[in-house]
Structures are given as structure tokens and as C-alpha cells.
Amino acid sequence: MSNATIARLRGSFAHWCTIALDLFFPPRCVGCRQAGSWLCDSCAQAVEPTSERICERCGRQQAERTACCPRCLHEPDGPIRFARAATQHQGPIRGGIHHLKYGRVTALAPLLARYLVAALERPPWPLLMRYVDGVTPVPLHDLRRRERGYNQAELLAQAFCEQAGLPFQPNWIRRQRMTHSQVGLNAQERKANVADAFRAEPLVQGRTVLLVDDVYTTGATLTACATAAMDAGATAVFALTLSAAQKFDDDPSGVDLDRAFAL
Ligand SMILES: [Zn+2]
Ligand SMILES: [Zn+2]
Numbered sequence: 001m002s003n004a005t006i007a008r009l010r011g012s013f014a015h016w017c018t019i020a021l022d023l024f025f026p027p028r029c030v031g032c033r034q035a036g037s038w039l040c041d042s043c044a045q046a047v048e049p050t051s052e053r054i055c056e057r058c059g060r061q062q063a064e065r066t067a068c069c070p071r072c073l074h075e076p077d078g079p080i081r082f083a084r085a086a087t088q089h090q091g092p093i094r095g096g097i098h099h100l101k102y103g104r105v106t107a108l109a110p111l112l113a114r115y116l117v118a119a120l121e122r123p124p125w126p127l128l129m130r131y132v133d134g135v136t137p138v139p140l141h142d143l144r145r146r147e148r149g150y151n152q153a154e155l156l157a158q159a160f161c162e163q164a165g166l167p168f169q170p171n172w173i174r175r176q177r178m179t180h181s182q183v184g185l186n187a188q189e190r191k192a193n194v195a196d197a198f199r200a201e202p203l204v205q206g207r208t209v210l211l212v213d214d215v216y217t218t219g220a221t222l223t224a225c226a227t228a229a230m231d232a233g234a235t236a237v238f239a240l241t242l243s244a245a246q247k248f249d250d251d252p253s254g255v256d257l258d259r260a261f262a263l
Pocket of ligand 1: 029030031032033034039040041042043044
């Protein structure tokens with residue numbers, strides 16, 4: 001039996017398990033565990049948008065707002081023109097992403113995508129969005145996607161596009177080789193792990209791309225995707241993630257950050 005067939009069978013088995021689990025274990029809020037929905041009204045309202053103390057270019061948290069953080073200063077020609085996280089990685093968002101990614105609670109995607117839509121109200125997104133030709137998620141390798149049954153970034157991006165009325169382009173960027181999990185790797189190792197892992201369709205030539213992912217960790221994966229898009233002739237790449245770590249620059253190695261992300 002081929003790897004692809006095994007992955008497909010695993011994916012389909014997981015799909016039926018999800019349906020069975022929903023029947024026997026009805027939804028509980030990912031924030032407070034109250035029964036009735038995956039995200040109750042009070043937890044939904046308690047979600048905190050990213051603070052204003054960020055680097056204006058990459059969106060990473062800083063001690064105070066700055067036009068250019070040390071990391072952006074060292075990489076002035078990075079392929080991502082502008083990046084932002086919609087919310088802080090805590091509380092119901094942290095729980096929600098975990099359940100969406102590992103708990104197969106795909107019903108969370110439209111609930112969480114609302115925060116991506118809300119982020120577009122903050123300047124300069126209203127101006128930038130005039131130029132965006134398509135929204136594309138950070139892809140999973142086909143084999144991993146079949147195994148999990150879905151790509152959480154794709155579900156988020158799709159729900160985001162449906163809610164905001166944006167053009168969804170799920171195939172503009174593809175993962176052309178499998179990569180190891182980024183968990184436990186420092187920033188340099190993450191960068192090496194995803195180098196050349198992505199390829200963009202020729203269709204992106206002359207287009208402005210908005211990349212969507214669930215969590216901004218070191219930005220290595222997003223940067224690799226953006227590099228692929230720019231190599232294929234994209235005009236510009238912006239990035240929007242659902243959340244990001246709170247105190248990124250306290251931990252330049254990224255190692256403790258992973259521990260903070262271990263759920
Ligand atoms: Zn709740
Ligand atoms: Zn920066």
C-alpha cells in the first residue's frame with residue numbers, strides 16, 4: 001500500500017472519529033470549558049488584539065512601538081513587505097488554535113477567522129487591501145494534509161475570505177518537500193529547515209499576495225513562502241496571522257517560545 005493511500009485512509013478514519021466525538025462529546029468552549037459552543041460569547045469578547053507596542057514592519061512585539069526592530073534592521077530586504085498578527089497568543093485563542101490544529105475541531109475556523117477580519121480594520125490594512133489580488137494559506141505538504149484531513153491555515157484563510165469577501169487562492173503556494181516540525185528548533189534552525197521547501201505557481205507573477213497562517217513564531221515559514229512568491233514574480237507579499245507570541249524579543253533564540261507554545 002502506498003504512503004499516499006495510507007495517509008488517505010488515516011485522514012478518512014480521523015474524519016469519522018471527529019463526527020463520532022462530536023456526537024458523544026458536545027462542544028465545550030476552548031476558553032472556559034463551558035458546554036454549548038466551541039467559543040462562548042464572553043470568551044470571544046475577551047480576546048485581546050495585538051498591542052500597539054510592535055515593530056511597524058514585521059508586527060513583532062517590542063518594548064515600545066518602533067518603525068524598525070533589530071531583526072528587521074538586519075534583514076532590510078526581507079520578502080514580506082508588511083506583517084501583522086490579529087491577536088495575542090493567549091486564552092481562548094491559544095486554546096482555539098490548539099483544538100483546530102490538533103483536536104480536529106474544524107468548526108473553530110470560522111469562529112477564529114472573525115479576528116482576522118477584525119484586524120483588517122486597523123490601519124494600514126484598509127489601504128493595503130486595495131492592492132491584494134489573492135489570499136493564500138501557508139501550505140502543508142500533500143501527504144501531511146491527507147493524514148490530518150485538512151490544513152488549519154487553509155481553513156482559516158478560506159473562512160476569512162468568505163467573511164471578508166476576498167479572493168481565496170489555496171494553491172498559489174505549494175510545499176514541495178516535507179519539513180521537520182519546527183517545534184524545538186531555534187530561529188536559525190527553523191530558517192534552514194524551511195529553506196526551498198515552497199514553490200509558488202507562475203500565476204502569482206505581477207500579483208500582490210496576502211499570506212495567512214495560524215501562529216507567527218519566528219516568521220521563518222512565512223518568510224520562506226514569501227520568498228517563493230517573490231521568486232515567481234509576485235509584486236509584493238503581506239502576511240496576516242491569527243496570533244503571535246507576546247514577548248518575542250525577550251527570547252531571540254525562539255527555544256523558550258516553543259515551550260510557551262507547547263500545549
Ligand atoms: Zn468561554
Ligand atoms: Zn521588525
